[in-house]
Amino acid sequence: MGAAGGWCLLLGLALSGAAETGPWTAEGQWRAVDVVLDCLFVKEGALASSGNKAQALLVLRQVPVLDDGSLEGFTDFQGDTLAKDNTPTTFEASVGQVQIPQAEALLHADCSGKEVTCEISNYFLQASQEATIEKTAWFIANVQVSGGGPSVSMVMKTFGDAENGAAWHPTLNLPLSPEGTVRTSVEFQVTTRTPSLNTPLGSSPSLHCGFSMAPGLAFISVEWRLQHKGSGQLVYSWTTGQEQAKREGAALEPEQLRVAGDASLTLPSLTPKDEGAYICLITTSLYQAQQIIQLDIRAPPKIGLRLINQAVPPTLTCSIAGYYPLDVAVTWTREEPGRAPVQVSGASFSSLRQSAAGTYSISSSLTAEPGSAGATYTCQVTHISLKEPLRASAWVAPPETGTAFGILLASSLFLLALLLLGLQRRQATSPRSGKILGGYSPASE
Numbered sequence: 001m002g003a004a005g006g007w008c009l010l011l012g013l014a015l016s017g018a019a020e021t022g023p024w025t026a027e028g029q030w031r032a033v034d035v036v037l038d039c040l041f042v043k044e045g046a047l048a049s050s051g052n053k054a055q056a057l058l059v060l061r062q063v064p065v066l067d068d069g070s071l072e073g074f075t076d077f078q079g080d081t082l083a084k085d086n087t088p089t090t091f092e093a094s095v096g097q098v099q100i101p102q103a104e105a106l107l108h109a110d111c112s113g114k115e116v117t118c119e120i121s122n123y124f125l126q127a128s129q130e131a132t133i134e135k136t137a138w139f140i141a142n143v144q145v146s147g148g149g150p151s152v153s154m155v156m157k158t159f160g161d162a163e164n165g166a167a168w169h170p171t172l173n174l175p176l177s178p179e180g181t182v183r184t185s186v187e188f189q190v191t192t193r194t195p196s197l198n199t200p201l202g203s204s205p206s207l208h209c210g211f212s213m214a215p216g217l218a219f220i221s222v223e224w225r226l227q228h229k230g231s232g233q234l235v236y237s238w239t240t241g242q243e244q245a246k247r248e249g250a251a252l253e254p255e256q257l258r259v260a261g262d263a264s265l266t267l268p269s270l271t272p273k274d275e276g277a278y279i280c281l282i283t284t285s286l287y288q289a290q291q292i293i294q295l296d297i298r299a300p301p302k303i304g305l306r307l308i309n310q311a312v313p314p315t316l317t318c319s320i321a322g323y324y325p326l327d328v329a330v331t332w333t334r335e336e337p338g339r340a341p342v343q344v345s346g347a348s349f350s351s352l353r354q355s356a357a358g359t360y361s362i363s364s365s366l367t368a369e370p371g372s373a374g375a376t377y378t379c380q381v382t383h384i385s386l387k388e389p390l391r392a393s394a395w396v397a398p399p400e401t402g403t404a405f406g407i408l409l410a411s412s413l414f415l416l417a418l419l420l421l422g423l424q425r426r427q428a429t430s431p432r433s434g435k436i437l438g439g440y441s442p443a444s445e
Contacts, residue, residue: 228276
């Protein structure tokens with residue numbers, strides 16, 4: 001597998017520059033390509049940590065994508081080019097009955113420095129009558145692009161009829177194509193463009209969830225649930241003719257749901273209580289599949305630095321207010337004129353405060369030592385909501401010459417004045433010699 005001219009490929013992707021599937025657009029021309037993904041096949045009953053996984057390939061046949069000119073020279077996937085020794089199980093999937101959105105992200109992930117994870121496992125039906133079809137099996141493939149998506153879950157059905165003389169897979173007990181692949185068709189898929197969202201507090205985001213299903217299947221319901229800190233709750237559900245919103249204001253567009261397979265959920269005026277993992281579960285007449293969207297809420301802090309005590313030595317207080325989530329880092333630096341700043345320790349912190357909106361506030365105080373030349377003190381705050389740390393600085397002037405002596409002299413004069421005042425009051429109230437109160441004296445007789 002490969003391409004000419006050193007084109008970057010997705011995990012050794014072999015693509016088809018085959019027939020056109022649509023007209024030119026502003027971005028390019030629609031073309032059908034083969035998307036080949038390295039996957040892991042999780043064997044039936046295997047635990048994620050058991051190591052009971054095997055290498056596999058997933059070949060999505062002739063997926064329509066927009067060609068921006070980078071697909072020139074790409075070739076079709078050829079099953080006979082696979083190495084015969086230690087050949088991974090290859091699932092060849094037709095996508096003619098469903099839409100595979102975000103295919104361009106799969107094609108160009110490697111060029112963008114992203115990774116694609118793919119796991120395939122057995123899928124078990126709820127409808128027992130379908131399970132009785134001889135030599136028919138179902139699988140589900142979960143594919144996700146790193147760095148924020150997209151994420152796609154696809155239910156694949158094998159073909160029940162085997163060609164005469166066909167070889168059989170040694171462990172899956174399924175017929176193989178002449179090229180040695182397990183042939184399937186994608187019958188149902190559920191996609192999200194954004195498996196993770198960092199959203200500002202108070203905003204009203206839309207959690208994307210879309211689906212596509214093969215003809216003959218009927219849409220039954222969509223259910224949104226929230227999982228957070230070990231507990232789960234229903235947020236919203238929609239069944240034909242019935243709508244239930246457990247979270248106030250939660251809504252989706254029924255027309256978009258029925259016509260375009262868009263089950264995206266809008267949540268107005270986010271609060272910290274809305275944070276967590278949202279599960280979008282789509283149910284059809286035969287299949288169920290889901291996507292998980294992790295919603296994290298962010299509120300950046302506001303900071304202020306002030307001198308709250310101008311005595312010697314002075315005290316600085318840095319206020320950090322209105323941030324979410326909880327974790328915040330505060331550092332102090334001191335810079336004398338003509339010297340590099342140095343980090344200082346010894347800061348104290350107030351008790352943590354939480355507002356009615358759920359945001360946090362705290363303050364940090366530091367005793368300043370300006371030295372003989374003065375110094376600039378900087379409070380730096382780092383928080384997950386910030387691209388760059390916030391900083392607030394204050395200049396602390398040196399103590400004036402003779403300040404200490406002046407304070408001592410002023411204190412001494414004040415004490416002396418109090419002493420003199422006390423003596424004067426004592427003399428004014430004490431009886432003088434030869435004088436009796438009441439106006440009588442024996443000496444006057």
